[in-house]
Amino acid sequence: MPEGSPTLHFLAPTWAGTHARAFDAQEQEVLDHVNQQIAGEASLDDVLDFLFEVIRDLYPCDRIGLAFLEDDGRRIVARKSRANYEPVLLQDGYAEDLAGSSLRMVLDSNCSRVIYDLPRYLVEHPRSQSSRILVREGVRSSLTCPLIVKDRAIGVIFLSSLEPRAYTPYHVQLWMALAERLAQAVEKVWRIEQLTAANQAYTEVLAFVSHELKNPIASMMTDARVLADGYLGALEPRQVQKLERLIGKGNYLLNLIREYLDLARMEGGDLILRPVETDFLADVVEPSVELILAQLQERGMTLERKGPAALGPVRCDPGLLKIVLVNLLGNAAKYGQEGGIVRLTVDRRAEGITVAVWNEGKGFPPEDRTRLFRKFSRLNPEAKGPKGTGVGLYTAWRIVHLHGGRMDATSRPGTWAEFSFDLPQPLPG
DSSP states (O other): OOOOOOOOEEEEEEHHHHHHHHHOOHHHHHHHHHHHEEEEEEOOOHHHHHHHGGGGTTTSEEEEEEEEEETTEEEEEEEEEEEEESOOOOTTTTTTOOTOTTTHHHHHHEEEESSSSSHHHHHHOOOOOOOOOHHHHHHEEEEEEEEETTEEEEEEEEEEETTOOOOHHHHHHHHHHHHHHHHHHHHHHHHHHHHHHHHHHHHHHHHHHHHHHHHHHHHHHHHHHHTTTTTTTTTOOOHHHHHHHHHHHHHHHHHHHHHHHHHHHHHHHHHOOOEEEEEEEEIHHHHHHHHHHHHHHTTTTTTESOOOSSSOEEEEHHHHHHHHHHHHHHHHHHHTTTEEEEEEEEEETTTTEEEEEEBBOOOGGGGGGGGSSTTTTOSSSSSSSSOOOHHHHHHHHHHHHHOOOOEEEEETTEEEEEEEEEEESOOOO
């Protein structure tokens, strides 16, 4: 390299308009192909694989990398890369602060940066740790282009070559022809991956916290029941009454924990249908009623049962359907009229079985029906009385649909509400 020639060059977007030259037929074909196909890629890995294959028809490229802004634009974090050499030392997750970095100008002014001689650039910028790592990989020149979406920088794309002075201002012109569509595609899949990772983390925390709360609360309730039943000595009626209230509140907390654990199973991909031939009344209905009976008795409610004495074999996942029925009966106990009637109907028809839980109570207005089975949807959260989580009905709806069934709800506001589900027999393949 001649003495005194620059190692670093910034090119503003306006440069391409004043110095542009026409692309040849092959270049234009590649540009059109990238612009047409890039939006259909489903992940950052797919985007990088696609770009790394096609972009080498336009650019010298031994390595390509994506990095994104984080911490309100104060740092840049490497997220994906591809290279045709080994070892790759600058790994995904590598982060650097932007303060004092030449990348700051790239992002603030929407310029592209060309480094003609990376070892010489490192001598002039010895604090650049990423340059030091890339030089160790063998990289000798690079082209860095901003990813801009609606005048907002989201990150950068790095093209690197093992040869010095591999990139020219004309390569920046080619980039400008790709920039907008590519940046939009990259942001789309990046946001999807962020949401997926956040949802997975939330599910793991949800399951961990719920599980850690479940055992100590159950143990406290057992101790309270031992005291209330007089195993450690007779208690006064007022003391027993207090303990019964404590047990009731513990049951409420365990029901909430159960709902969140069920949701964590679904969101974590652990909700798998395992159907077997089962006695639906004995294996699903009776255990569910037994779990909720104490709550009904506490509120002075009467449980009525309707349906045949036997249904015949039913193919389903009894463990999952107990979650559904316990939720419906629990909601009837929670939101129904104190001292009122709860009616459980189980029937068999030619196309399958139908289960319905009806209760006297306030019910819900017709316009709220479509919100009932959505995650975290709560009706009248400001209203007085029991508060729901918006989890249980959503979980029940998911389980019923997993069986190929259908869930529904009807109500006469101020009088009654009924929640039901149909289970096809045989189950869909």
